[in-house]
Amino acid sequence: MTAPLTFYTNPMSRGQIARWMLEEVGQPYEQVVLDYGTTMKAPEYLAINPMGKVPAIKHGDTVITEVAAICAYLADAFPDAGLAPAPADRADYYRWLFFAAGPVEAAITNKSLGVELAPGKSMMAGYGSFDAAMDGLEAAVTGKRYIAGDRFSAADVYVGSQVGWGLAFGSIDKRPAFETYWDGLKDRPAYLKAKKIDEALMPKQA
Structure with missing residues (x-):
């Protein structure tokens, strides 16, 4: 069981x-x-x-x-x-899953909070700069339906969520590569089901 x-x-x-x-x-x-x-x-x-x-x-x-x-x-x-590639094929899977969880997450959070890196201090931040993180993310999704190969994986759940959320709330740039990547994920039945469940749990407006 x-x-x-x-x-x-x-x-x-x-x-x-x-x-x-x-x-x-x-x-x-x-x-x-x-x-x-x-x-x-x-x-x-x-x-x-x-x-x-x-x-x-x-x-x-x-x-x-x-x-x-x-x-x-x-x-x-x-x-x-x-939802995971074979162990021998996980280079991109791990790379982009943790890139989104590390540099991308930190860059978006700091920008949203208005945190500005002091001049000459970008090397101390894991993401370098917001633009560098976005350029890296754009390179990761450009020309790809899925982030880590020819099949949807758990990495697409995480990276796709970062991209979809960012596009919806303006925390990332509306670059064509981001929009194309998210368009290929946003109608997945599991995503739509999960979204419906969470929407039903949201506090009701007075």
Whole structure:
């Protein structure tokens, strides 16, 4: 029997990415919706993630946090879903999954917060500069339907989410390569199902 899978999330979080991945995997899971500042900081959840952040998953007795790690773990834990390349073919898969989780995430966050690197200090930042990170991301997706080969993978869930979110909210440039890449992902049934679930969980407007 498959170990139980529990998903800790909030609809207004990066949990949306993890839910997309869960829907791509296609395995049943229990969801636990947490609130910022209350249940997310309660001792019960801090035992799952000491950072008091979502998402997290628990698969049997195994706990995984950090969205890129969740995507990679689920692809390996459920190989029948075909969401990871063969081990010998994972160079681009790992490269771009962690490029998006590292330099791209940091560059977007700093730009959104108005953080400016001091002159001559760009070498101290893993992303160098916002433009350099965007140029790297553009090179990664240009001319490709999928980021890591000829099949959709967990890397597309993570990179695609970064691109789709960035285009929707203006945190990345609307470059043609980004729009083309996202257009090839945004109608996937698992993405649409996950989006519908999270939209239903959003706080209702007064």
